[in-house]
Amino acid sequence: MANIVVCYKWVLDEQDIKVNPGNLALDTSRAKSKISDYDRNAIEEAVLLNEKDGHKVTGLTFGVAGAKQSLKDALSRGPAEAVWVNDPVAAEADAFVTANVLAGALKKVGNYDVIICGEGAADTYAQQVGPRLAAVLGIPAITFVNQMSIEGDKVVATRKLGDCTETVTASFPVVVTVLPEINKPRIPSLKQVLGASKKPVTEIKLADLGLNPDDLKRKTTVKSLKGYAMTRKNVIYKDGSTAEKVAKLVAELAKEGAL
Amino acid sequence: MSEEEKFDAIIIGAGPAGIACAYLLAKAQKNVLVIERGVTAGSKNVTGGRLYTYALEMVEEGLTKAAEEALERKVVREQITMMDGDKAITIDYHDLGFKGDVPQSYTILRAVFDEWFAAQAEAEGAMIATGIRVDDVIEKDGRIIGVKAGEDEMYADVVIAADGVNSLIAQKAGLRGELPAHSVGVGVKEIIELPPKTIEERFNVGPDEGVAKLSLGCTEGIQGGGFLYTNKDSVSLGVVFSPEQAAKNGKKIHEIFQDYKMSPAIYPLIGDGTTTEYGAHLVPEEGLRGVPKKLFRDGLVLVGDAAGFGINMGYIIRGIDLALVSGAAAAKAIIAAEKVSDVGPAYMKELDNMRLIPNMKAVAGFPDILTLPRIFSTYPKMANDVFQYLFTVDGKVPTKMTKALMGIVKKHVTMGQLMGDAWRGLKSI
C-alpha cells in the first residue's frame, strides 16, 4: 500500500471573470472558486489507483482562508483525508513559493510515496509546481503522464511527448504530473458528498512549516494582468449575389495573407 | 438502514421554499439535509426579480435587514407600460413610503440571494449537498421514507419537495400529473449590466432605489407580458407568455423577447448595457386552480412552486414570497408534529394561519382576466389610440371628443365584446 498525496489548487472560475472592455482590467469581484480543472484529474487518478489496489490518498492544498470551501469538494471526490496549509501568502505565491510550501507540508506530514499534481494550474498554467516540488524534495518527477500504475514500490507511467510516448519507471517517492486526458473526473454522489464532511482535515499554519523567509519570496513579479481582446475588423459584405460576396471575402482574405 | 443515514428531514431543492424550511428546521436543532442539483444554490434559478419582504419577516423577524447585502434595490417606482409599436403609455406610481423601515419589496438576483440564504441555513447546521439531482422518492407501506439520487438512497422522517414548478417529486409521489401546457407560462430573461449611475439617471431613482415595470402589448397578441427590474448594477429584462398560444401563432420565444427588448419603450433604458446572463423557466399561471388537491402524503409535503403556489395578476407576479411562507409553514408543522402523520394536516393549518391560502383565494379569479385575449393587444392599442388623439395637434380641426373616442373604441372592439370583457373582468376580481 502506497501513501498517495494529491496536490490541488483552489482557483477562480474563469467563467466568472469579466474583462473591462475599456482598459482590459480584470473584474474578479463576482468570481466563484473551484478546484483547478487539471487537479481534478490528479485527484481522480489517485482515487482510481486506490480503488484498484488499495492505497491511502491524502489531498493537499495551499490556499487562503477561502480555500476552506475546497476541502469538502476535494474529499467528496474520494481522498481519505485532507491537509490544508492556510495562509494569505497563497494569494501572491508563484510556483517557487508554492513548491516550497507544499514540500514543507509533505515533510511535516511525513509519509509520502507518490505525489500527484495536475500538469498545470487552470489559472496560470505555469507547469512548474510539480517539477519544482520534486526538486525541493530531491526526488524524481515524471511529467506529461497520460497513463500510470503502481507496481510494488514503483510507479510505471506513460508520458505523452508530441507524437510519441515514453514509458518510465521510478521508485518511491516520486512526483507525477498528469494530463487531463488521463481520466474523466467523477461527479461525486450524494453519499460521497455527505461522507466528505466526516473525513479528517488537518489545517497547518505556514509558520509551523519552519520555512525561511526567502523560501516565501516569489521569484517572478507580475507586472500587469490584463484581459485579451481580439481586435476584429467587423467587415460585412452586403452587396451583390452570394457568389460575389464569397469572392470578395476570399479575395480580401488572400490579400491579408490569411489564406 | 443505519441511523447515521437517517435525517429528520430531507429537502429537495435549494430555492427560497427549500431554504426557508431548512433554515427554520436547523434553528430548531433538527437534522436536515438539503439536496440541490445546481452547482450552488441559486445557480440554476430564473426569476423576474422582486421579493416582497413581508415573507422574509414571516420566516423570521429581522431577516430582511440581515439579508440586505444579498438584496438589490428598494422598489419605489411601480410602472405599467402599454405598448403599441412605436407608441406607449406608461403609468408611473412613485411611493417613497414603500422604502419604509422594512421596505415593502426589493429587486433581487437569485444567484446572489439564494446563495446567501443557503449559507445562513448552513450556518444554523443544515447540511447542503449541491450538484446532486434527486431522481425518486422511496416508499414503504404507503409512506414516503426517503429519496433516491443516482445509486444512493437516503432516509428521513419527512421529505419536503421544494423542487420548483413541474415538480418531479410531486409527480413521482402521485400528487400531481404532468403540467398541461395551458397552466404554465414560459419566462425568458436577460440580465443586462449597466453602471449604477446610469440606472439611477435613466430610471430617475436614488442610489438604493429601484423600479419594477410590467409591460402589456409586447407579446404580439399572445397571452403574456414583459417585465423589467432594476438591480444594483444591472437590469433584469424578460417576457412571460403562454407557450401554447405562441406555438399556435408560430412565434419563437427569442423573437418575442428580442422585439420587446428592441422596442422604443425599452431599448433606450438598456442601451449600452452588456448582457451577462440568459435564462428560461416556467411560471405557474393558474393561481389557486393550479394547486394540487392534496399537498401532502404521509412523509411528504409540497412547498413553493412544487405546490403550485403562484399569483399572477398581470401587474403583479408573486411566487418567491409564497415559496418562503410555505417553506416556513412546513418547518413549523414539522417542529410541532408529534408523529409523522401529523405533519401534513398541521402544514395545511399553517398555510391558512400564515395567510397563504387566503391570499391565493382572494385573487383566484385573476387568471380569467388574463385569458381575455384582447388584454394583450387590442386594449393596449386602443389606449394608445386614445392618447394619440388627445395629444395630436396638427392644425386640422379636431373631431369632437365623444365622437372621436367612440370611433376609436369601435375600430378595435364591438360594444358586445367590450361589455362582455368588462363583465368578465369585474366578475373575476
Ligand SMILES: Cc1cc2nc3c(=O)[nH]c(=O)nc-3n(C[C@H](O)[C@H](O)[C@H](O)COP(=O)(O)OP(=O)(O)OC[C@H]3O[C@@H](n4cnc5c(N)ncnc54)[C@H](O)[C@@H]3O)c2cc1C
Ligand atoms: C421569468 C419569471 C419571473 C418571475 N418573477 C417573479 C417575481 O418578480 N417575484 C416573485 O415573487 N416571483 C417571481 N417568479 C416566480 C418565482 O421565481 C418562483 O415562484 C420561486 O422561485 C419559487 O421558489 P421555489 O423555491 O418553490 O422553487 P425554485 O426557485 O424553482 O427552486 C427549486 C430548486 O430545486 C432544484 N431542483 C429541482 N429539481 C430537483 C431535483 N430533482 N433534485 C435536486 N434539486 C432539484 C432547482 O435546481 C432549484 O434550485 C418568477 C418566475 C419566472 C420564471
